[in-house]
Amino acid sequence: MITLRSAVTVIGISSAVTLGWIFGRPLLNQPLPAQEAEARMAAATQAGDSVALGRLAHRQCQDRKGADRQQCYEQYFLALAGTSGVRLSLASLSVLADLDRVVRAEGHVYTHIIGIRSWQPGFDIGTVFAACTGLFQSGCYHGVIQSYLTGDGGLDSTRVVWLCDIVAQQVPGYLARFQCVHGMGHGLEMALNWDLPRALSSCDWLPSPWDREACYGGAFMENAVASSPRAHHPAAQIIADRDVGSAEPEDQSGHEGHDMGAGPPPFKMRDSADALYPCSIMAEQYLQSCYQLQGGILLDRTGQDWVAAAAECDKAPAHVRHLCYLSLGTNASGFTVQDTRRAIRYCSVGDPGYQAWCFLGVAKNYVDVTGRAEDGIEFCRAVPEGRNRRQCWVAIGEELLVLYTADSAARERVCGTAPEKGREDCRYGAGLLAAAPEGLPIIPGAP
Numbered sequence: 001m002i003t004l005r006s007a008v009t010v011i012g013i014s015s016a017v018t019l020g021w022i023f024g025r026p027l028l029n030q031p032l033p034a035q036e037a038e039a040r041m042a043a044a045t046q047a048g049d050s051v052a053l054g055r056l057a058h059r060q061c062q063d064r065k066g067a068d069r070q071q072c073y074e075q076y077f078l079a080l081a082g083t084s085g086v087r088l089s090l091a092s093l094s095v096l097a098d099l100d101r102v103v104r105a106e107g108h109v110y111t112h113i114i115g116i117r118s119w120q121p122g123f124d125i126g127t128v129f130a131a132c133t134g135l136f137q138s139g140c141y142h143g144v145i146q147s148y149l150t151g152d153g154g155l156d157s158t159r160v161v162w163l164c165d166i167v168a169q170q171v172p173g174y175l176a177r178f179q180c181v182h183g184m185g186h187g188l189e190m191a192l193n194w195d196l197p198r199a200l201s202s203c204d205w206l207p208s209p210w211d212r213e214a215c216y217g218g219a220f221m222e223n224a225v226a227s228s229p230r231a232h233h234p235a236a237q238i239i240a241d242r243d244v245g246s247a248e249p250e251d252q253s254g255h256e257g258h259d260m261g262a263g264p265p266p267f268k269m270r271d272s273a274d275a276l277y278p279c280s281i282m283a284e285q286y287l288q289s290c291y292q293l294q295g296g297i298l299l300d301r302t303g304q305d306w307v308a309a310a311a312e313c314d315k316a317p318a319h320v321r322h323l324c325y326l327s328l329g330t331n332a333s334g335f336t337v338q339d340t341r342r343a344i345r346y347c348s349v350g351d352p353g354y355q356a357w358c359f360l361g362v363a364k365n366y367v368d369v370t371g372r373a374e375d376g377i378e379f380c381r382a383v384p385e386g387r388n389r390r391q392c393w394v395a396i397g398e399e400l401l402v403l404y405t406a407d408s409a410a411r412e413r414v415c416g417t418a419p420e421k422g423r424e425d426c427r428y429g430a431g432l433l434a435a436a437p438e439g440l441p442i443i444p445g446a447p
Helices: 004-011 013-019 034-047 050-061 066-084 086-099 101-118 125-131 135-149 157-168 174-191 196-203 209-226 234-244 284-291 294-302 306-313 318-335 340-347 355-370 373-382 387-403 408-415 420-429
Strands: none
Touching: 034 050, 034 066, 050 066, 050 086, 066 086, 066 101, 086 101, 086 125, 086 135, 101 125, 101 135, 101 318, 125 135, 125 157, 135 157, 135 174, 135 355, 157 174, 174 196, 174 209, 174 387, 196 209, 209 284, 284 318, 294 306, 294 318, 306 318, 318 340, 318 355, 340 355, 340 373, 355 373, 355 387, 373 387, 387 408, 387 420, 408 420
């Protein structure tokens, strides 16, 4: 009988590696011993070799499953960001995402981790923020701000109000400011131990309505992520380890997904008896931002049943119901890892009067993930003709207004690449038309 040992002896270990496989497993892809992996990481970091670093991450973690694989990647990028900084870590993550489809789906989490680890007390906040990129919906920017606000500088209105003005001195522009203020919402929620009403009140210190809305969105997103029953919260663990050492998590009974912080959060993060919570208890000024983040909570609650989640959206107040559908679209894009056929299927449910905003959410997310308008345009081309497709083109225009705020010629040029039937809708979304084209979907019941 030929055993593994005798097989290797007969053909020679070098021949076995050349052949690539022994009993169905690629020897070249086996995880390396820790000491050898550390040496290879150090050498690749020194050389600035993001391809080698991304492949090494895949090699070390690919055999693990579920949460164990996620934590393996988290630890890898924590170590990498602590030694190589932001840009090389993000470039390496991009390489890994091409090798592991799950990483593409969860990339925003890892970019948050890189941002959090890259800023340390004493570092210049603007310099670290400027090193981030828009990879995976700009999570690195958010993580840097989270890390800064949860540092030892304390929270007060002056520090909050001026933070993004200070950052803007090194990273000007509409899009960068949004990432800063959105990250501020994340950071305030964490710094205040997930007390959502206090975090929102702190966002209210910001003098600009636009800044406040972006900050609200970050706070609601952090509440949803931290309370998710599906996974732990790596960002919270990183900050806790940084500030107080590796303490054991306290019992957080009744607060699903929240396992860090100074005791149980004072605010109930989810309510099993109320699908639209926390939006259902929020003041009017917070409803718009809240419902744009409610889709993930509804899908958690319904076990990813898109018909049931849309039915819950139908119970939202009429003037914000379309935003609930928009949030389902955002989740359809992320959940399918930008699988166009499945995203279209998930958005083709619920009230036909509101479906168009689900498609709008998908299209926006396609562009947000990659920073490329072309990706959103390809999605809209695949949407069946009708009101859903028209709203999709409006979404592309709105994204162009973010990408090319001060460049109307660029917006005109990109809208010109849309099919003829979609160009005017795109131009309207891009702020190039004063009046909506005839027949464009409107919010049911809107004046």
